[in-house]
Amino acid sequence: MKKVLITGAAGFLGSHLCDRFLxxxxYVMGMDNFITGDQKNIQHLIGLENFEFIEHDVTKYIKIEGNLDCILHFASPASPIDYLKIPIQTLKVGSLGTHNLLGLAKAKNARILIASTSEVYGDPLVHPQTENYYGNVNTIGPRGVYDEAKRFQESITMAYHRFHGVETRIVRIFNTYGPRMRLNDGRVIPAFMGQALRGEDLTIFGDGMQTRSFCYVDDQVEGIYRLLLSDYSYPVNIGxxxxxxxxxxxxxxxxxxxxxxxxxxxxxxxxxxxQRQPDISLAKKLLNWEPKxxxxxxxxxxxxxxxxxSTEELYKSEHKDFKQHIKK
Structure with missing residues (x-):
């Protein structure tokens, strides 16, 4: 039985990946420190023979006994509410955490897939965004803590691939949605649905003409799974x-x-x-994948x-620290 380590296992995407690999x-080893993850996302897995959970911060040294076939690194704050509230932790998980996991992959001779993001493209000047576009990113802006963490993550991953011969995969994830998202985490779909359920007016930031492209979680997981099993080491858009x-x-x-x-x-x-729209030509050609x-x-x-x-979950507010980041 192959063994996979999934970091960020109690998060939205991480928990769905645990389900898929089971x-x-x-044999799935889930790892999370619950800084943004939720235990309820993996509660249904606790006690399963082929699932093991480790509560751990990936920015600290990681020790795994025995063999390990592959690693999926999904530990990271992923919403504006999170990475604006905990900017240092966001930078650390993208740098120190990624370094630790790449070292583990090297030691175990394991294949590692790194979760990057469409945010590496910043506010793009090219539309739709292809993998060979280098982006338009403000390194010192409030969003830079997330954008640059992910850009560094890609760089160190390729360095380990080229210098140490580690088998690496990089997925650039575009807006993904589905069950287990946190209702009030600042992203568009849970924000709108939460406001609708509470009887509040729907809030649009800006004039509403900005665009997004939304991928359902099952499609995203399928693309990630196919990318892991592929022989391609460079970034691939999945969205x-x-x-x-x-x-x-x-x-x-x-x-x-x-x-x-x-x-x-x-x-x-x-x-x-x-604007945010993925060009998925590479994923179609390489993985025979497109959203269904x-x-x-x-x-x-x-x-x-x-x-x-629950009513408590519905009315829990995580937006109180967000307004200060609206302006420079």
Whole structure:
């Protein structure tokens, strides 16, 4: 039985990856320090014969006994609420954490897949974004702590590949959504759905003409799985290329939730990308992958999940520290 270590296992994407690799008959070791992850995301896995959980901060030395076939590094704050609130930890997990895991991969002769992000493209001047675009990033802006952590992560990963011969994979993840997202983490879909469920007006930052492209979690996990098993060591975009403006998307959410709130507008945060759309030509050619889940179907599944949350979860606010980052 192959053994995989998944960091960030109690997070949104990490927990879904644990499910997938267990379904593929891997022995799964999940690792998380719960700085942004939630134990409830992996509660259904506790006690399974092929699942082991380790509570640990990946920026500290990592010791794993026995063999290890592959590592998926998904430990990182991933929403604006998180990385603006804990900027130093965000930088450390992208640098020290990645260094530790690459060292572990080298020691165990294991293949490692690094979770990068479309944020390495910054506020792009090229549209849609291809893997050979170098980006337009503000290194000293408030979002730089996340963007640069991920850019450094890619650089050190390629250094380990070229200098030490480590088998590396890099996935650039575009906006992904689905069950187990935190309702109030600042990302568009949980923010809109949370406001709809609470009877609040939907908040758009900026004029709403900025665009995003949303990929359902099952499609994202499939792309990541195929990339891990491929022979390609350079970054690959995994996301849904169907682009929509935030203004149109807000109206879509109001229709889905059958609510009658209005849409209100607030100032756009610093360096918030105006366009985000992946070019997935490489993933199609290399992995024979493209998203299958229609946005309406994915949003319905996600909304049904949010409707099961408790009143406490529904009204918990994580936005109090966000307003200070709207302006420079």
């Amino acid at each position: 379904a593929e008959d891997y 849904n290329p169907h682009e929509i403006s935030i203004k149109d998307f807000a109206e879509e959410i109001l229709g889905l939730t059958e609510t009658t709130q209005k849409v209100i507008y607030k100032e756009l945060p610093v360096d918030d990308p105006l 889940v229609d946005r309406k179907e994915g949003l319905n599944k996600t909304f049904e999940y949010f409707k099961t949350l």
